[in-house]
Amino acid sequence: MAKGVSDALNGWNAVKSAELYGVDAWGHGYFGVSADGYATVRLQQAGKPVDVPFEKIVKALEDRGMSLPVLLRFSDILASRIRVINESFAKAIADYDYKGVYRGVYPIKVNQQQQAVQDVVTFGRAYHHGLEAGSKAELIAALAYMHDPEAYIVCNGYKDEEFVQLALSSLKMGLQTILVLESLEELDIVLSVAEELHVKPRIGVRVKLSSKVGGKWSESGGDRSVFGLTASQLILAVDRLKQAGRLDCLEMLHYHLGSQVPNIREIRDTIKEASRFYVGLVKEGAPMGIFDIGGGLAIDYDGSHTNFESSANYDISEYCADVVEGIMLACDHEHVAHPTIISESGRALIGYYSVLLMDVLGTATFEVAEGDTDPVLQEAHVPECIANLIDVAKHLRTKNLPEYFNDALYYREEVQKAFKQGLISLRQHAAADRLFWAILTRIRAEVPKLKYVPEDLSGLDEAMADIYYCNFSVFQSLPDAWAIDQLFPIMPIHRLCEKPTRSAHLSDITCDCDGQIDKFIDLHDVKHALPLHEVHDGDTYILGAFLVGAYQETLGDLHNLFGDTNIVSVRLDEDGDIDFADEVEGDTVEEVLSYVEYNTADLVSRFRRLTDAAMKAKRISAVERRRILAAYANGLRGYTYFEI
Numbered sequence: 233m234a235k236g237v238s239d240a241l242n243g244w245n246a247v248k249s250a251e252l253y254g255v256d257a258w259g260h261g262y263f264g265v266s267a268d269g270y271a272t273v274r275l276q277q278a279g280k281p282v283d284v285p286f287e288k289i290v291k292a293l294e295d296r297g298m299s300l301p302v303l304l305r306f307s308d309i310l311a312s313r314i315r316v317i318n319e320s321f322a323k324a325i326a327d328y329d330y331k332g333v334y335r336g337v338y339p340i341k342v343n344q345q346q347q348a349v350q351d352v353v354t355f356g357r358a359y360h361h362g363l364e365a366g367s368k369a370e371l372i373a374a375l376a377y378m379h380d381p382e383a384y385i386v387c388n389g390y391k392d393e394e395f396v397q398l399a400l401s402s403l404k405m406g407l408q409t410i411l412v413l414e415s416l417e418e419l420d421i422v423l424s425v426a427e428e429l430h431v432k433p434r435i436g437v438r439v440k441l442s443s444k445v446g447g448k449w450s451e452s453g454g455d456r457s458v459f460g461l462t463a464s465q466l467i468l469a470v471d472r473l474k475q476a477g478r479l480d481c482l483e484m485l486h487y488h489l490g491s492q493v494p495n496i497r498e499i500r501d502t503i504k505e506a507s508r509f510y511v512g513l514v515k516e517g518a519p520m521g522i523f524d525i526g527g528g529l530a531i532d533y534d535g536s537h538t539n540f541e542s543s544a545n546y547d548i549s550e551y552c553a554d555v556v557e558g559i560m561l562a563c564d565h566e567h568v569a570h571p572t573i574i575s576e577s578g579r580a581l582i583g584y585y586s587v588l589l590m591d592v593l594g595t596a597t598f599e600v601a602e603g604d605t606d607p608v609l610q611e612a613h614v615p616e617c618i619a620n621l622i623d624v625a626k627h628l629r630t631k632n633l634p635e636y637f638n639d640a641l642y643y644r645e646e647v648q649k650a651f652k653q654g655l656i657s658l659r660q661h662a663a664a665d666r667l668f669w670a671i672l673t674r675i676r677a678e679v680p681k682l683k684y685v686p687e688d689l690s691g692l693d694e695a696m697a698d699i700y701y702c703n704f705s706v707f708q709s710l711p712d713a714w715a716i717d718q719l720f721p722i723m724p725i726h727r728l729c730e731k732p733t734r735s736a737h738l739s740d741i742t743c744d745c746d747g748q749i750d751k752f753i754d755l756h757d758v759k760h761a762l763p764l765h766e767v768h769d770g771d772t773y774i775l776g777a778f779l780v781g782a783y784q785e786t787l788g789d790l791h792n793l794f795g796d797t798n799i800v801s802v803r804l805d806e807d808g809d810i811d812f813a814d815e816v817e818g819d820t821v822e823e824v825l826s827y828v829e830y831n832t833a834d835l836v837s838r839f840r841r842l843t844d845a846a847m848k849a850k851r852i853s854a855v856e857r858r859r860i861l862a863a864y865a866n867g868l869r870g871y872t873y874f875e876i
Contacts, residue, residue, distance in 0.1 A: 245269075249728035252763060254755060257535020258721050262309050262584050263778060269729030271776060273587070276308045277804040284810070286725040286776060289802055290589065292810045298817075299875055300774065301590040301704045302798040303785070305347065307813070310585045310781075311355040316548055317529075317577060318359040324552040330560050332570035337362040337386050339527060340370040342578030342782050347801060347814055348585065353377045362408070364388060364576050368395045375402050384574060385409045386486070386524065388438070388459075391418055396425045404431045410522070412436040412486050414459050419469055423476055435473075436484030436524065439466055439509050445489050445498040445528070459488065466509070470516050482518040484574075485510045488526035491579060495539040496546035499528065500554050507562030514568050523559055523571040529580040533719050533779055534753035542719040542753065548580070578782060585781030588797070589725065590704040592773040593741070593874055597698045597734075600670040608663035615656050617646035618664045625671050630678045634686045637675050644668045672696060697750075697761040698736040702775060703874045706740045706747045707791035710777060710784055714746055719753045721778040727765050735761035738775070741874060742792045790827060795819025795872045822868040832868060839864055 250256055250265040264272045270285035286304075293302060314336075321334035338352045340363060352361065362383035365371035374385050375398065385407055387399050396411065400422075403409045411422055411433060419435075426433040438460035461469060473479040487506050493499055503525070514520050529551055530544035539545045546554075555573065563570055608614070609622060620643040628636050644664070651661045676692050679685060704710075712718035722738070737760075740747040752759040767773045788796070801814040822832050843857045852860065 244729070244731040246728050248731075252732070253723040254535040254721065254753060255723070257537070257755065258532055258753070258779065259535075260532075260584065262306075262312070263587075265728050269727060271723060271725040271728065273304075273306060273802075274308075275306065275802070275804045277808050278806055282804060282808065284802075284804065286587075286589065286774075289810060290725070290774060292812075293798075293800065296812070296815075298798050298800070298815070299871060299873070300798075301588060301709065301873055302800060302818075303709070303780075304587045304589065305585055305781075305799065305801040305814070306587070307351050307355070307585075307801060307803060310348075310351050310582060313581050313584060314352065314355045314359065314361055317552075317575075317581065318356075318361065320548045320552040321556070321573065321575075323549070324556040327553070328556050328560055330556050330570055332572050334573045334575075335360055335362060335382075335384055336581075337364040337384050337574055337576050338581055339364040339366065339576050339578040340373060341366050341786065343582050343585070344370070344373070344786050346373075348582060348781075349373060349377055352581070353380075356383070362386070368392070368398070371395060371398055375407075378407065381406050381408065383408065384522075386436070386574065386576070387411045388414070388486070390414055391421065393421055393425060396421050397429070400426055400429050400431050400433055403434060404429060408434070410434045410436045410484055412438050412484070412524075413461065413469060414438055416461070416465055416469060416472075419472055423478060426481075433478075433481050434483050435478075435481045436486050436522070437461055437466060437469060437482065437513075438486045438488070439463075439506070441487050441489075441502055441505050441509075443489075443498070443502040443505050445493045445495065445502065463509075466513075467516075470513070470518065474517070479516075479518055482513065483520060484522035484524055485513060485520065486524035486526060488576070489528040491527055492530045492541070492544075493528040494530050494541055494544050496544075496550060496554060499546075499551065500558060503555060503558035504562065507559055510559075510571065511562055511566045511568050515566070521569070521571050522574060524574040524576065525555060527576045527578055529575065529577040531580050531583045531779065533721065534755065535721075536755045582781040583779045586784070588704065588709050588777040588780050588784075590702045590775055590777070591876070592767055592775065593701045593703050595698050595700050595734075595736070595767050598669055598696045599673045599676075599698075600666055601673065602670060606663040606666060608660055609667065615647075615650060615660065617643055617650050618656070618660060618667075621647065621664055621667050621671070625667060625674075628671065628674055630681050633675055633678055633682065634688055636671075637688060637692075640668060640671045640675075693735055694750075694760040696735075698734050698764075699739050699748075700736045700764060700767070700775075701739050701741065704740050704797070705742050705788075705791060705794035705873075706749065707742060707744075708788040708794050709797060710749070710780065711787040711789065712783060713749050713751075715787075717751055719751060719758065720780060721753050722749070722762060722775055723778075724765060725774050725776045727773075730765055732763035732765050734764050734766055736764045737761060742794060744791060747791070790824055793821070793824045793828070793872060795824040795827075797873065798871075819872055820869055821872055824872055825868075835868070836865070 246265045246267055246269045262274050266272050270287050272283040272285050274281050275284050360382040363374040363378050364386045365374045366389035399409050399411050422433050440460040440462050532544050533542040536543045624636050624639050647664045650656045679689055706714045738749040752762045796819045798818040799816040800812045803811050805811045846852045847857050
């Protein structure tokens with residue numbers, strides 16, 4: 233009986249796979265599972281939503297000769313996120329009869345790729361959605377793409393004179409560029425350059441709030457934040473502006489909580505505190521008019537809708553309503569005009585934008601079906617430590633699982649000691665090791681029969697999880713999974729009508745023990761193994777890592793000289809056919825070597841000398857030399873990842 237038919241008869245189907253991987257919870261309507269067992273992405277065809285299987289996209293890529301791993305970008309999803317954020321703020325403003333407007337700005341640092349910035353500008357034009365630049369390079373990029381006179385360019389970060397000159401020059405040309413003071417020293421630079429250029433600067437101040445929030449980036453806020461002015465420094469800035477006759481240039485208050493703030497209550501609390509600073513600056517005589525709440529709007533990576541660090545206990549509409557209401561109440565209480573609200577949402581805007589697809593190259597398992605059939609174990613006289621393991625295997629029953637589990641661990645340690653002391657042979661050691669894993673395999677199978685699972689046995693699934701070797705680099709494509717234990721939804725893109733029978737950790741192809749993922753999303757806790765399907769030699773098995781649009785491309789590094797993956801932007805044409813709007817080939821070996829200062833011509837020359845010496849020494853023939861040189865040249869031109 234075919235596997236799919238058998239699973240269907242036993243009650244497994246695509247719906248159960250969707251529940252298992254939580255797609256409906258974290259997919260936000262952008263991702264799903266089809267009835268025939270394929271992961272899908274929702275794209276637009278002539279303005280109508282169409283669910284496209286990832287399998288279909290992979291097949292189209294193969295037809296074009298593009299290999300995995302590949303990063304897929306979905307402009308349709310980015311357009312949707314821009315629309316949702318802007319329309320949610322518009323609705324909250326209308327519901328509360330708020331007298332100001334909303335203007336979003338996208339922080340370029342979240343995904344600095346040219347296509348990402350261009351898409352934000354293109355799809356954001358209808359809402360006058362602007363850009364945030366935190367460096368001179370980001371400002372230069374922003375000025376080339378942001379020409380909307382009603383959109384804001386917010387300049388954060390530390391600024392030198394050249395940075396300030398560019399910003400003020402763009403202001404003079406008609407753009408709404410605001411320089412946010414991160415320190416008192418910057419004020420002198422801004423005023424000096426403004427006088428030279430004969431332009432009235434538009435100044436914002438970043439304030440340090442006492443409020444701190446939870447999540448992985450809690451240190452971004454509070455008194456110890458590296459950016460912004462304290463209350464006393466803020467007053468000093470106001471006084472300096474008054475002395476210079478430039479208080480009329482102070483237009484904006486800005487603060488930043490941190491990224492991925494999971495708890496809406498903490499967001500409400502910071503709004504309350506920041507509003508007091510805003511009102512206070514108005515009372516000091518500053519015109520103000522703009523309230524920049526920074527970033528922090530979270531996305532629900534695990535779908536639990538909680539205040540867990542990889543989740544959010546609120547949605548965009550609730551976030552917008554709380555922001556608008558909080559600012560309005562504070563301003564109305566002090567009879568202050570409602571300001572323009574700016575948010576710097578990056579993760580929430582672009583997180584859904586990208587999906588990484590990677591193929592599984594092979595697997596390793598610790599499961600052993602039979603361990604007592606080895607001829608070594610049948611010998612008349614076996615060492616006592618091995619005999620004790622054999623005894624455990626013979627007498628293992630459901631009722632004595634904890635006892636015999638600990639016995640197996642103890643006797644295995646005795647076997648290892650005996651081997652180190654030369655008391656048993658390599659072949660005996662190998663037979664005992666196989667028997668040990670066979671015992672654990674049996675125990676693992678019996679554990680579900682227990683009414684109560686002892687603590688000793690609770691981590692057995694994790695300890696015996698398979699290793700699935702995947703064609704990617706954690707450090708290049710999912711650096712946050714390594715650096716800060718960020719959780720990303722990961723699941724197979726096919727075979728979803730089949731019940732997964734394996735539990736696995738994922739290993740990349742770098743030569744580094746940190747190049748693995750062993751923490752996965754779960755509605756109740758963090759899972760330490762991912763349910764996957766059995767993979768046989770010759771099988772194509774593809775996994776997708778979702779919600780990777782924020783920061784991952786920007787932060788990736790060249791560990792083991794694995795470079796950028798292939799990248800394509802996917803959409804549908806009017807006929808419903810897949811259209812690859814942008815197609816960027818991944819780094820070649822030659823390219824990544826150049827990044828670390830190798831010269832290709834020099835490498836080839838050095839290697840040629842090595843082959844010449846080998847031929848002269850008659851180690852290789854002239855024909856072999858030609859073949860080796862060709863292989864070296866092909867390697868330089870090849871993809872840094874495994875090519876099938």
